[in-house]
Amino acid sequence: MSTRMVEVRAKVMKQNDLLARALRERFHNEGTFVVGLVSSPGSGKTAFLEKLLAGLATTYRVAALVGDLATKNDADRLQRATPNVWQITTGTICHLDAQMIETALREWQLDAPDFLFIENVGNLVCPSSYDLGEELRMVLLSATEGEDKPLKYPTIFNSSDVAVITKMDMTQAAEFDVAVARRNIESVRPGMRTFEVSSKTGLGMEAVFEFLKAQIAREARMQPAR
């Protein structure tokens, strides 16, 4: 018995990638701009998203899909800004995947909003490997976490499109050096657009709104507000 080599050279198209591609196409056709939010637990994703939804809801139709292992706490909080909120509870799973999004969309009567935000489970490791069909991935880094998070978790920062430094009202108390944090983000992902915000005071939120509005306009998907 002899052996021989057979060249294949095929990209392993994971089941998740196929589903994510289908989701992206669907969102695109429906004119929905999808933003994924990733960060470690407690970095302020929900507070930031509350502000985003409230700020954008005056002009756009917005919706949010939130993932956690347990509880509906985040959905309850976000519902103060928009009724279009859906909670995915993953049980023991540390990230969202495209199948979970697809399943949620089958139950959730989502009427083609202008913006859909997907808040991932708080985790800086696993979410980086799962495409959810989003158009833009935002990674959050809070002032209380320390400046070197981007260096410690390069994969998630590199797979994201935009960085947001949150809890800017806490920089002094946490002795957080924004310049160092920015340098570290730049080191992991040169040229990445980085915002500085405080969801508590509203500082810097206007710049994020403007950026998102520009994105949706650029994609020529703007629909009249209801």
Next chain:
Amino acid sequence: MIDQIADESASRGGLNVEAVLMRLGVFAGVDKAALLFAYGLACEGTPLEGSRLEIETVPLIVFCPVCRQERTPPSLYELCCPKCLTPTAEIVSGRETEVASLEVSE
């Protein structure tokens, strides 16, 4: 991946796969040890049962726009040219998750 290889094998008239040779980038977000561990279990009850998985690690290579050269950055968290230190986000390789070839017996 196993389904994909099984399809590939079927399309070539059914191969007796002894080993799967994979190329895995350091920035793929897939862990080599975990993949090796899971492979045997995932192959059970499939045509690939009993086959080996061999993984070639693909290093991170970036393109330096100043030197006009492909370079290996100093680390995964310093995406810049090691010579002129110009930051670059242009990744040439290091994100691969691909099946390169199959070792088949006949």
